[in-house]
Amino acid sequence: MDQLRELFESGSFWAQGRNGNDLRRMLAGSQAAVTAWNQRRLVGFGRATSDGVYRAVLWDVVVTQEHQGLGLGRRIVKALLEAPPLVASERIYLMTTNSSGFYERLGFQTVESQRLMQLIHNSNPTAIK
């Protein structure tokens, strides 16, 4: 969990400041998760949520900077797409700020007809327990 937190801190901008407890709950609530290792070091991660039939969403795909460009990101996404709950899902969604070119190479298409909407909870979910 420490390594996952470090990977998010150094390799993402959206997943910084997450703590070990919440990361554990995040994993428990994900239907697929893929890790990439260089010996004992976590160098890549991706996860997905899915209802197993209609919809799935990829989340938190990250490869450490020094391991980027080696095909790891592609292997992580492909492994997620082949995981049972995703392989059975009709559509797979994801959100990306800077990496649409990466996902296009994997067959994803930008959706122009829909808008991303969000509702932000002010309180940290940890505080609701």
Ligand SMILES: CC(C)(COP(=O)(O)OP(=O)(O)OC[C@H]1O[C@@H](n2cnc3c(N)ncnc32)[C@H](O)[C@@H]1OP(=O)(O)O)[C@@H](O)C(=O)NCCC(=O)NCCS
């Ligand atoms: C995006 C990311 C996961 C890609 O991982 P990676 O291991 O470097 O990617 P790969 O080496 O498997 O690249 C696969 C292909 O995508 C291309 N690619 C990689 N990142 C790209 C980007 N940001 N934009 C366009 N193309 C990209 C590669 O050139 C390669 O092309 P090829 O098929 O012609 O060889 C990685 O750069 C990363 O962790 N970035 C920071 C976090 C992030 O933005 N994650 C995405 C969150 S939605």
